[in-house]
Amino acid sequence: MPLGSDEASRFPQRLSTRLEQQQPFSGGAVAQRGGKDVFTLVQGVADATAETAITRATGFGMASGSKMFTAIAVLQRAEEGRLSLIDPLIEHGSLQMRFHPGPRDLSVTQWACARAGGTA
Numbered sequence: 001m002p003l004g005s006d007e008a009s010r011f012p013q014r015l016s017t018r019l020e021q022q023q024p025f026s027g028g029a030v031a032q033r034g035g036k037d038v039f040t041l042v043q044g045v046a047d048a049t050a051e052t053a054i055t056r057a058t059g060f061g062m063a064s065g066s067k068m069f070t071a072i073a074v075l076q077r078a079e080e081g082r083l084s085l086i087d088p089l090i091e092h093g094s095l096q097m098r099f100h101p102g103p104r105d106l107s108v109t110q111w112a113c114a115r116a117g118g119t120a
Contacts, residue, residue, distance in 0.1 A: 011039065015029075026045055026054060027044060040056070042054055042056055042058075074108060086107055086108070088105055089107060089111045
């Protein structure tokens with residue numbers, strides 16, 4: 001939809017209403033075009049105990065969200081021919097797991113998909 005249209009101007013409220021219908025939304029979303037905000041939604045609490053409101057400056061931990069980026073990087077390396085998804089992970093020192101050694105025969109695919117007890 002064109003940014004200046006009436007439909008575009010109603011979009012933030014429609015999105016907010018829809019999110020609230022599903023469950024109360026706590027978080028932030030910003031869309032930019034040409035470096036300028038065209039949509040901003042920031043609401044809810046960052047810390048329910050302290051009732052700290054979420055602002056544009058509130059930081060959130062990625063937690064498991066980083067797995068997607070790791071999987072993309074691994075697939076790009078496979079596409080470049082730098083590794084095979086069926087390779088044992090242990091053959092790729094730069095992909096070694098830091099906190100959980102996992103099984104010795106863990107494949108690159110299993111690791112990238114966060115399966116078989118490994119952590120990506």
